[in-house]
Amino acid sequence: MKDSTANYFNKHTSAAPLAVFRMFFGFLMLISIIRFWSKGWIHSLYIEPIFHFSYYGFESVKPLGLYTYALFIICAISSFFVAIGYKYRLSVLIFFLSFTYIELMDKTTYLNHYYFVSVVSFIMLFVPCNAMFSYDAISAQKSYKTVPKWTVDTLKLMLGIVYFYAGVTKINSDWLLNAMPLKLWLKSKYDLPFIGQTLMQQEWFHFFMSWGGMFYDISIPFLLLFRKTRSFAFVLVVAFHITTRILFPIGMFPYIMILSTIIFFDAKVHHKILHFTIKILEFFKMKTNNVKLSLSQVNHYKVWGTSRLIIVVFMTLQIIIPLRSLLYPGELFWNEQGYRFSWRVMLMEKKGSSIFKIVNSEADSFFYVNNDDFLTPVQQKQMSFQPDMILEYGQYLGDYFKSQGHENVAVFVESYVSLNGRLSQQFIDPSANLMELKDSFKHKFWIKPLNDEIKGF
Amino acid sequence: MAFSCSDSTDSNENVIDNFDRKIILENVTDNIILPAFNDFNPRVAQLKESIDQFSISPTLPNLETVQELWFESYKSWQHLEMFNIAKAEELYFLQKMNTYPASVSRIENNINTNIYDLESNNNNWSAQGFPALDYLLFGLADTNFDTLIFYQNNENLAYLNYLKAVVSQMLQITNMVHQDWILIRDIFVSSSENSATSSLNMLTNDFIYYFEKGLRTNKFGIPAGVFSGNNTRPANVEAYYNSTISKILSLEALGAVEDFFSGKSYNTASTGESLKSYINYMTDNTTLSSTIQMKFSDSKQLINSLDDNFSNQIATDNDSMIDVFNKLQEGVVLLKTDMLSVLSISVDYIDADGD
Known part of the structure; x- marks a missing residue:
């Protein structure tokens, strides 16, 4: 056993998949940041709000005012350097730090695919994606033909984890037995040409998409892994993500996944992509002699032993973290304890309405807060159905009104939530004074239980 | 395509196969x-x-x-x-x-x-x-x-x-x-598409906004002092200087809300397609839409029992004003959570990404 493990870690494979992965990843990140900026989201999500929702333990990570733009510029430049493989280690470190900082600034914008980017860029810190076809390799005149096999496999494993968990978490009664929430979302796609008024309205189609999505997610890592099914799997990947792109507002995620899965193909495919890239460079009249020369070098890349250890620990955590929801009692979709960072995608249609009551506990007087005074519409929407955000905002309000001279401040919330088409019900215990509660990883007993059971994961 | 001919405002409507x-x-x-x-x-x-x-x-x-x-x-x-x-x-x-x-x-x-x-x-x-x-x-x-x-x-x-x-x-x-x-x-x-700037989404968002702010907050909440720590503000009622009409105006506004929701024509009795029939289509039943209409009629009943002059009402029995506010708030919850959920309509004008 020990031998075979050692054997595995000594195996080498072509460096080309890492080079292709690095290029695509870097350029997609660059495009993502430009897109984010051009839509005005830096302003509307990070500059405009007067209050920001923090992740537990990262309360000090806040937007930097106008310097937030500088942060995005740094992130964009580093992603470009990653793409071309310029001072790769440093660039990917700066990218990882700046991107993750951006994501930590406000919980409102949490998306699984942003988390995916952080996770992948962390892995890339320890994987020599600049071994070949990079500015670093060419300028040092030392290009590597091979890299340790485990470095490429780590990225494959990470993609496999994302898909697999995304599939497993779809095994629940709402998704499979009621086609929820897809039924609601697909039916509302009335205006799509040809299929909007026909296919999208058919019940069998809602079930087909639910079950198909579940089987797709669970099986795609395996189909990509085996040579015989790989091409078919890639066709599925493209078709699936294009479909989701048409149906749902999911930004750059489909493109990131499509281009990432190319890493499963063997070296020949990646060399074709590299040669095609050279042609593009030549089209723009760039000298490519050194680039071509570098591809013929036959060095073997050795990886720092600590990197291997870090990756093994990190990947183990990646397998464990999505399972932490099992430690909490109650309905996961309702309580959302252990919901984030678990590749649970598109599982819920959840909307809430939460109004906060500031009470003078001595004088029996109260007033309601107008949420518009403190939160943007996007923040209100997200806060209304997520318990940790309700608590954080409620405590912020309490502190704010204390600082305004109010006395004996107690904060209560009248919160109602509807989940996957169920009629709304009261969400947070209305008699719980939010000022007396503490956020923690412990079970949030002040959430009223869902009057229904969702079976499965 | 078949469309329901709902010329009555009560239940028993056919649930239709398709919706436009x-x-x-x-x-x-x-x-x-x-x-x-x-x-x-x-x-x-x-x-x-x-x-x-x-x-x-x-x-x-x-x-x-x-x-x-x-x-x-x-x-x-x-x-x-x-x-x-x-x-x-x-x-x-x-x-x-x-x-x-x-x-x-x-x-x-x-x-x-x-x-x-x-x-x-x-x-x-x-x-x-x-x-x-x-x-x-x-x-x-x-x-x-x-x-x-x-x-x-x-x-x-x-x-x-x-x-x-x-x-x-x-x-x-x-x-x-x-x-x-x-x-x-x-x-x-x-x-008619489902995007932040499409007509139906704007109408729906404006409708909810009006119900919450224009009706609940402005006509009842603020004068009754629920946003100002029990300090009532009788001068903030609509038409303060002729406040004998404040009740009539609020009933008129609630009527407008009911008509918009159920698709009833202005000043005639006929009804057509509306948020109500759309909800019925999306949920395959009339439970949610009738629950919402019930809140409207409950609110109307509470308002009817108020003084014609809201300033007087606040001075004599503000709790009844607050009761109306609370009943309307129950309506806000249904519109903002249940209705928006089943219609898959986004509550804001920003096209943020999801996943």
């Missing part, structure tokens, strides 16, 4: 919005004529005609305030027509200096529209007779001029918004 959002937009535009403007616009024109007439001959019957037409237009207005769309949004139509309480100091200042800009100065929102007329027609003296004497006094000519300026501005922007609705009608009804 464009039909909702056509029904709302052609049978609610445009007829409401067709009713409202001439009323404002008449109001302006009556004020012009009153300025030429300030008599008691002429004053009473002005007051009567003001009241009728104010009622009619309740059917339009929720449509804060297109030209209305651009011109701040509803802010200019009905920001209350009116700012007496602002109005007096405008009159005294005779320098004011009702069109583009946001600070003058509370110095024009129905609330300003409310003050100028009912707030200058205790009785109509004394009001008449006030206007007959040549020293108060500036008041008369301001009255005319306010109503001219109201007519002008009403004309503009009305004309724009006629102009954009075809484009508006054909924007």
Whole structure:
């Protein structure tokens, strides 16, 4: 056993998949940041709000005012350097730090695919994606033909984890037995040409998409892994993500996944992509002699032993973290304890309405807060159905009104939530004074239980 | 495609096989919005004529005609305030027509200096529209007779001029918004997709916003003091200077909400496709839509039991005002969570990414 493990870690494979992965990843990140900026989201999500929702333990990570733009510029430049493989280690470190900082600034914008980017860029810190076809390799005149096999496999494993968990978490009664929430979302796609008024309205189609999505997610890592099914799997990947792109507002995620899965193909495919890239460079009249020369070098890349250890620990955590929801009692979709960072995608249609009551506990007087005074519409929407955000905002309000001279401040919330088409019900215990509660990883007993059971994961 | 013919407002509707959002937009535009403007616009024109007439001959019957037409237009207005769309949004139509309480100091200042800009100065929102007329027609003296004497006094000519300026501005922007609705009608009804800027999403968002702010907060919550630590604000009721009509106005507004929700035509009994039938289609039953309608009728019942004059109601029994606020809040919850969920309509105008 020990031998075979050692054997595995000594195996080498072509460096080309890492080079292709690095290029695509870097350029997609660059495009993502430009897109984010051009839509005005830096302003509307990070500059405009007067209050920001923090992740537990990262309360000090806040937007930097106008310097937030500088942060995005740094992130964009580093992603470009990653793409071309310029001072790769440093660039990917700066990218990882700046991107993750951006994501930590406000919980409102949490998306699984942003988390995916952080996770992948962390892995890339320890994987020599600049071994070949990079500015670093060419300028040092030392290009590597091979890299340790485990470095490429780590990225494959990470993609496999994302898909697999995304599939497993779809095994629940709402998704499979009621086609929820897809039924609601697909039916509302009335205006799509040809299929909007026909296919999208058919019940069998809602079930087909639910079950198909579940089987797709669970099986795609395996189909990509085996040579015989790989091409078919890639066709599925493209078709699936294009479909989701048409149906749902999911930004750059489909493109990131499509281009990432190319890493499963063997070296020949990646060399074709590299040669095609050279042609593009030549089209723009760039000298490519050194680039071509570098591809013929036959060095073997050795990886720092600590990197291997870090990756093994990190990947183990990646397998464990999505399972932490099992430690909490109650309905996961309702309580959302252990919901984030678990590749649970598109599982819920959840909307809430939460109004906060500031009470003078001595004088029996109260007033309601107008949420518009403190939160943007996007923040209100997200806060209304997520318990940790309700608590954080409620405590912020309490502190704010204390600082305004109010006395004996107690904060209560009248919160109602509807989940996957169920009629709304009261969400947070209305008699719980939010000022007396503490956020923690412990079970949030002040959430009223869902009057229904969702079976499965 | 089959569409339900729901000509009754109660249950027993067929759940239909398919749904066309464009039909909702056509029904709302052609049978609610445009007829409401067709009713409202001439009323404002008449109001302006009556004020012009009153300025030429300030008599008691002429004053009473002005007051009567003001009241009728104010009622009619309740059917339009929720449509804060297109030209209305651009011109701040509803802010200019009905920001209350009116700012007496602002109005007096405008009159005294005779320098004011009702069109583009946001600070003058509370110095024009129905609330300003409310003050100028009912707030200058205790009785109509004394009001008449006030206007007959040549020293108060500036008041008369301001009255005319306010109503001219109201007519002008009403004309503009009305004309724009006629102009954009075809484009508006054909924007039936489900995006942040599509017609149905804007209508739905405006409807909820109006129900929450225009109706629940402004007409009940703020005067009843629920946003100000139990300090009631009786002067913040709608039409404070003639507050005997505050209940009528709120019932009119709730009626407009009910009609929009159920797709009932303006001033006729027929109904068409609406949010209600869309909800029924999406949920395959009528549970949610009838729960929502129940909240509307419960609220109506509570309002009916109030004093005609909300200022009096607040002074004598504010708890009943708060009861209405709470009942309307139950409606807000259903509209914001249940309805938006099943219709898959985004609550904001920002196209943020999801995953």
